[in-house]
Structure formats: structure tokens, C-alpha cells
Amino acid sequence: DVKVTQSSRYLVKRTGEKVFLECVQDMDHENMFWYRQDPGLGLRLIYFSYDVKMKEKGDIPEGYSVSREKKERFSLILESASTNQTSMYLCASSPGTGDYNEQFFGPGTRLTVL
Amino acid sequence: GQNIDQPTEMTATEGAIVQINCTYQTSGFNGLFWYQQHAGEAPTFLSYNVLDGLEEKGRFSSFLSRSKGYSYLLLKELQMKDSASYLCAVTDSNYQLIWGAGTKLIIKP
Numbered sequence: 001d002v003k004v005t006q007s008s009r010y011l012v013k014r015t016g017e018k019v020f021l022e023c024v025q026d027m028d029h030e031n032m033f034w035y036r037q038d039p040g041l042g043l044r045l046i047y048f049s050y051d052v053k054m055k056e057k058g059d060i061p062e063g064y065s066v067s068r069e070k071k072e073r074f075s076l077i078l079e080s081a082s083t084n085q086t087s088m089y090l091c092a093s094s095p096g097t098g099d100y101n102e103q104f105f106g107p108g109t110r111l112t113v114l
Numbered sequence: 115g116q117n118i119d120q121p122t123e124m125t126a127t128e129g130a131i132v133q134i135n136c137t138y139q140t141s142g143f144n145g146l147f148w149y150q151q152h153a154g155e156a157p158t159f160l161s162y163n164v165l166d167g168l169e170e171k172g173r174f175s176s177f178l179s180r181s182k183g184y185s186y187l188l189l190k191e192l193q194m195k196d197s198a199s200y201l202c203a204v205t206d207s208n209y210q211l212i213w214g215a216g217t218k219l220i221i222k223p
Contacts, residue, residue: 040122042201043213
């Protein structure tokens, strides 16, 4: 059974703190993604990775960084959390390149920055 | 630019049929996905269309017209558990998934 897990379901942090969100997949997928989802805005891509140690900026990378040291793990880092980063963060993975690129999602982390 | 349009919200009655539309303008096309997302949960895969026509899967069907840049998701015999958001996503020429904002479907008894 395909599985994507995220380190926390709920997280509360203070402005200025460094925040780490971890994502692990057990499907040997090449691609991994970080999205944030806000009401009325849908899914917005922050960063993605097509391979270990590779990363690509998505639509809204400002204020975020990522790390992919192992194939199964993709971390999202908020260097200095701000209140406008309060959101639902979703991690996803998909198999290698090709027409059929269904994404499998983790349960999400609801981050509140005070 | 790339754009996917879906209605923001729809309301339907339990037992009825509802059609959720999705129109897209993207740089290339390599397939269209529909996902279901219950409140506070992750999106889950519903259907995939790459060729024109209707794909049926139980109570849910998805239709695609590539020439019109149009798809719809048809839900029959609606149940209360179908209350959720439905997300349309298109794979573009770079094999990136472009997401619509989603349609919130409210089912009333």
C-alpha cells in the first residue's frame, strides 16, 4: 500500500523560529513535492525534487528551502517563520517522468505561526 | 499563462446527480486528473483522462474534450460522504501538474 507520511499533523511555532517539516515516502518514487494550501487559492507548489540532492523552485519558493539527502525523504525548511506562512502544508510523491504522473499525498501538516 | 477554472462551490441533494466542470488553458497537455479532498485531509486520486471521451468508475465518471480544453466530473446517486472539494489538475508539456483551486461540493439531505 502506497504511503507518504509527514512528521506532524499540527504544529504551532513563533515568528522567527526555524521550522522543519519532514516527509517520507515508501514507494521508491523519483519525484517529491511540497505544496501549501490556503482557502480559495488551491494547491500552490513551493519546491519539488526529481532526484536525490536535486531541487527546483515552484511557484512560491520565497521564505522556504528544501533538502533531499535520501530518495525517500524530502524536508521543507522555513528559515524564519512568519505569520503569513500559517497554512496547510502537503507533501506528495510521484513515479518517474512520463505521461502518467499521479501524485500521492501525505496527510498534511497544519502549521500555525504566532 | 497557465489557467484552470472550476466553480468555487456547488450544492446538490442526496441521491441526485451533479456535474463539476473544469476548463483549462495550459502549455501543452499530457493528461487530466480529478482528486477528492475531504475537509482537513489530503487529496486522493479519483480519475485520469488522457484521451477524449468518458471514463466510468462506479458512481463517478470523468469526461474529457481536448479540443475544447474541457473536462467534467459526474457524480451519481450522491451520498452525504461525497461532501468534499474536487480538484482538477492538468499535466502540461513539461509534465508538471497544474492545479485548479477546487470545487467545494455541499450535499444536502
